[in-house]
Amino acid sequence: MIVETLAVGTELLLGQIVNTNATEIAVRLADAGLDHHHQSVVGDNVDRLAEAIQTALGRADAVIITGGIGPTQDDLTRDAICAAAGVSMAYDDEYADHLRAWWSRRGREMPSSNLKQAEYPDGAERIPNRKGTAPGLALSTDSGWIFAVPGVPAEMLPMIDGHIIPLLQREAGGDDAVVVSRLLRTWGESESRVGELFADLFETSTNPTVAFLASAGEIKIRLTAKAATDDEARALIAPVEAEVRRRMGAKVFGADDETIEHVVLRRLEELGWTLGTAESATGGLISARITAVPGASTVFRGGIVAYATDIKHGVLGVADHLIEEHGVVSEEVACVMASHAADVLGADVVISVTGSAGPDPQERTAGTMIVGVHTPDQVLAKTLFMPGDRERVRAYTTTAALHLARLALTGVWWGGSKDEASGLDRWMRPGGS
Amino acid sequence: MIVETLAVGTELLLGQIVNTNATEIAVRLADAGLDHHHQSVVGDNVDRLAEAIQTALGRADAVIITGGIGPTQDDLTRDAICAAAGVSMAYDDEYADHLRAWWSRRGREMPSSNLKQAEYPDGAERIPNRKGTAPGLALSTDSGWIFAVPGVPAEMLPMIDGHIIPLLQREAGGDDAVVVSRLLRTWGESESRVGELFADLFETSTNPTVAFLASAGEIKIRLTAKAATDDEARALIAPVEAEVRRRMGAKVFGADDETIEHVVLRRLEELGWTLGTAESATGGLISARITAVPGASTVFRGGIVAYATDIKHGVLGVADHLIEEHGVVSEEVACVMASHAADVLGADVVISVTGSAGPDPQERTAGTMIVGVHTPDQVLAKTLFMPGDRERVRAYTTTAALHLARLALTGVWWGGSKDEASGLDRWMRPGGS
Numbered sequence: 001m002i003v004e005t006l007a008v009g010t011e012l013l014l015g016q017i018v019n020t021n022a023t024e025i026a027v028r029l030a031d032a033g034l035d036h037h038h039q040s041v042v043g044d045n046v047d048r049l050a051e052a053i054q055t056a057l058g059r060a061d062a063v064i065i066t067g068g069i070g071p072t073q074d075d076l077t078r079d080a081i082c083a084a085a086g087v088s089m090a091y092d093d094e095y096a097d098h099l100r101a102w103w104s105r106r107g108r109e110m111p112s113s114n115l116k117q118a119e120y121p122d123g124a125e126r127i128p129n130r131k132g133t134a135p136g137l138a139l140s141t142d143s144g145w146i147f148a149v150p151g152v153p154a155e156m157l158p159m160i161d162g163h164i165i166p167l168l169q170r171e172a173g174g175d176d177a178v179v180v181s182r183l184l185r186t187w188g189e190s191e192s193r194v195g196e197l198f199a200d201l202f203e204t205s206t207n208p209t210v211a212f213l214a215s216a217g218e219i220k221i222r223l224t225a226k227a228a229t230d231d232e233a234r235a236l237i238a239p240v241e242a243e244v245r246r247r248m249g250a251k252v253f254g255a256d257d258e259t260i261e262h263v264v265l266r267r268l269e270e271l272g273w274t275l276g277t278a279e280s281a282t283g284g285l286i287s288a289r290i291t292a293v294p295g296a297s298t299v300f301r302g303g304i305v306a307y308a309t310d311i312k313h314g315v316l317g318v319a320d321h322l323i324e325e326h327g328v329v330s331e332e333v334a335c336v337m338a339s340h341a342a343d344v345l346g347a348d349v350v351i352s353v354t355g356s357a358g359p360d361p362q363e364r365t366a367g368t369m370i371v372g373v374h375t376p377d378q379v380l381a382k383t384l385f386m387p388g389d390r391e392r393v394r395a396y397t398t399t400a401a402l403h404l405a406r407l408a409l410t411g412v413w414w415g416g417s418k419d420e421a422s423g424l425d426r427w428m429r430p431g432g433s
Numbered sequence: 434m435i436v437e438t439l440a441v442g443t444e445l446l447l448g449q450i451v452n453t454n455a456t457e458i459a460v461r462l463a464d465a466g467l468d469h470h471h472q473s474v475v476g477d478n479v480d481r482l483a484e485a486i487q488t489a490l491g492r493a494d495a496v497i498i499t500g501g502i503g504p505t506q507d508d509l510t511r512d513a514i515c516a517a518a519g520v521s522m523a524y525d526d527e528y529a530d531h532l533r534a535w536w537s538r539r540g541r542e543m544p545s546s547n548l549k550q551a552e553y554p555d556g557a558e559r560i561p562n563r564k565g566t567a568p569g570l571a572l573s574t575d576s577g578w579i580f581a582v583p584g585v586p587a588e589m590l591p592m593i594d595g596h597i598i599p600l601l602q603r604e605a606g607g608d609d610a611v612v613v614s615r616l617l618r619t620w621g622e623s624e625s626r627v628g629e630l631f632a633d634l635f636e637t638s639t640n641p642t643v644a645f646l647a648s649a650g651e652i653k654i655r656l657t658a659k660a661a662t663d664d665e666a667r668a669l670i671a672p673v674e675a676e677v678r679r680r681m682g683a684k685v686f687g688a689d690d691e692t693i694e695h696v697v698l699r700r701l702e703e704l705g706w707t708l709g710t711a712e713s714a715t716g717g718l719i720s721a722r723i724t725a726v727p728g729a730s731t732v733f734r735g736g737i738v739a740y741a742t743d744i745k746h747g748v749l750g751v752a753d754h755l756i757e758e759h760g761v762v763s764e765e766v767a768c769v770m771a772s773h774a775a776d777v778l779g780a781d782v783v784i785s786v787t788g789s790a791g792p793d794p795q796e797r798t799a800g801t802m803i804v805g806v807h808t809p810d811q812v813l814a815k816t817l818f819m820p821g822d823r824e825r826v827r828a829y830t831t832t833a834a835l836h837l838a839r840l841a842l843t844g845v846w847w848g849g850s851k852d853e854a855s856g857l858d859r860w861m862r863p864g865g866s
Contacts, residue, residue, distance in 0.1 A: 012455075012456075012459070012472065013459055013463075013469045013470065013471075013472065014459055014460070014463045014469075015455075015456045015457065015458070015459030015460030015461075015462075015463060016460075016644065016646070017456075018451060018452075018453055018456045019451075019452055019455065019456070019472075020451055022445075022448075022452065022474070023445075023448045023450075023451045023452070024448065025448070026445070026446055026447055026448030027447070027448030028448075029448075030446075030447045030448060036446045036447075037446065037475065037476060037478070037481060038446075038473065038474065038475055038481070038485075039445065039446065039452075039473065039474035040471065040472065040473050040474075041455070041471065041472035041473075042470065042471055043470060045470075048470060048471070052471075055488070181447065181449075183449075190541075190544065191503060191504060191505060192503075192504035192505065192543075192544040192546045192547045193544045194505075195504060195505035195506060195544070195546050196544045196545070196546050199506060199546075202505075202506045202507070203506070211443060211444070211477065211507050212505045212507065213444060213449075214503070214585075222444070222449075224447070277717075277738070279717075281724075282721075282724075283717075283720050283721050283723070283724025283725070283729075283736075284710075284712075284716075284717030284718065284719070284720035284721040284724065284736060284738065285717065285721045286717070287716050287717035287738045287740075288715075288716050288717040288718045288721050290716070291714075291715075291716025291717065291738070291740060291827075292716070292823070292824065292827070294791070294792055294793070294823055296716075296740070297740055297741065300740050300741075301740060301741040301744055302737065302738045302739050302740045302741055302744040302748070303717060303737070303738035303740075304735070304736070304737055304738070305710070305717065305720045305724070305735045305736035305737070305738070306735050307720075307724060307729070307730055307733050307734060307735045307736075308730065308733075308734040308735055310779070311734055311735040311778060311779075314779070315735070315777065315778070344748065345744060345748070346743070346744075346747070358727070359727055360727070385539060385540075387539070388564050388565075388587075389564065389587075390725070390727055391587070391725065392564060392587060394724075394725070
């Protein structure tokens, strides 16, 4: 059963709103095991809309149209369905009375344009709207199903969940498969290297399929399986997931919704340690990421953003001679920042960053960023060379700092087994205060 | 000149990411006066992608494809363009050398799959990628232009702005009208109130057109004029801009690319004052926003993220009796945090935040956020009630804090003329330490 989605609205084509409806419906189609090969958007134009409906039914078994079923002049979806399906417009007297009563209960006279919502393509079933006045539409044609739902998410989603998805699953009958996705999150390898490492799986594995997604230095490996039941789909994924984990080792840091900040906070909780930050070039991005997690306060004590050099000196106790000897952008300063912040903040673990984020070089080439991690066991620092502009350098360094902290907290950095740590050496070099 | 957009990626069809690229490009097409009738999304499937390109060129003069030009096996856009346009794949030796050099400068060996990025449909111009390695593509065919850009926004947008839009505008030729947009940035009124305030301009003004955009509490008013020359378009905008500024007063804080953090930093430079932050619930977001601006170091000294209550006490000198009497989430504590941070950081001006970001209430209802501002003249605090989830509360409070600082620095908060301040009162209430 292949389903397409078609959003209607000139405001989408002008970029005034984002098409989050398509995303919401896409998630539900995937969960229901329904195939979804195309999404489209057209404006409030009856000819283009009718053509888009026909194009969709030329390649899919059903099309779900969002928007264009309200009461105003630019609500043209009903007319376009009539044109595309070759049916005439019918009028529901009973629904017109219902609309009049709805307005009258609110003590207001109904604008006559609202009667437009009592029109429907002949033969279409009306889907009740629990949150508004425009009913949804379901029309079975020789070319496939046409559904129309409101563009307002609160009105649309109950129709999708309560009516359209169950109907399509019944129609799909035989192959009512479930689609399950598993996202393995990794850090420490480039996207292209990950692609190479899994070229064989990508080529040969059809169920689950294997895909790669990159964001801010993290590479995600997505395994998507289709089966009759959720359990069967998970069973198909399990051996491939095990293989991915075997090949990537400690570079897999989490799965699905687990972000690196969640992983770090959970590890600290296990260890019974508290966390602090001492940031220069990242300017508070690390503490902002950490405190975005609800409940971070059980572990996170606070941070210091030491932007001016004399704050590193005054607040963080970085000795002048250290700065003179090694420079502010040095592993030595990153280590001292972390350790002194641990004192000042009363934190067991501190992540520190000093660096030159650009665009102009500060002491060292723009993009030279140094991460330090203080733990009760050790203090380490690592110099990173980040490509790109200031924004990218800061964002990637923030992600890298959280990952280096995780490795420090799981013993990979300085004490993990050689196998686990293999390949990660290039990121790490022990520093010292 | 009709342009279509086509996004590539199975993750879009599974609902794992939202197609914000389509929105970003749509805004730019509208601004450039280029018509945009269809948006589409297809998955990582070379046949469907090739067919979608042909469909697009069957009804438009150009198609802009986002995504699928990276180095991995599921990056199929180059192959699909070859198939759709009936051209063969060419190979750029020079670019391959450039890629090898890029990796070698970073001291790493290039995975051979990266050489895929040196492939290009024969005849296509390569668009330089200033933020990554995959070049964009521009291919002129008998059916129209095919452009391919990366899916990563930071890599994509410079290609759209710097290359593709200017090219399409030149191609549009004949009606070489210039489209000029002016964005007036405001803060302090709701979107619906701004809409009401300018309903007459929205209805009657056709050149420039008036549009409203909301983001994180700021409302932007976009004036877009079309004329034969840039000067003529600007002359059409000028009187409408003057009228917007007259009606909105001090709520207009900047125009075009001027963000609130730029405006605050420039004002501080004028005054010769330095800046610091003392954040609790926003956890570093304010300092991160400020330090995102290149050159912030001339004004910004540093910040303290006081997440645990005893850090507010220990590092920021907030007296125990104050916390006992008023609570941590109080205007009194916000004021003391700001003033003590000014001492600790040696800053003339400090922005402070304490609050309850949610989801669970902390002392006060979730969404109760308090902003303090210390200046050499005065210390003030303001209680805000922010709707939405934790992420939204923190983001909106960060924006609000920067705006309240701007008002404090321009004298509107406590000393501005009544006219200028009108309507802003609802945001403000002087506090005291």
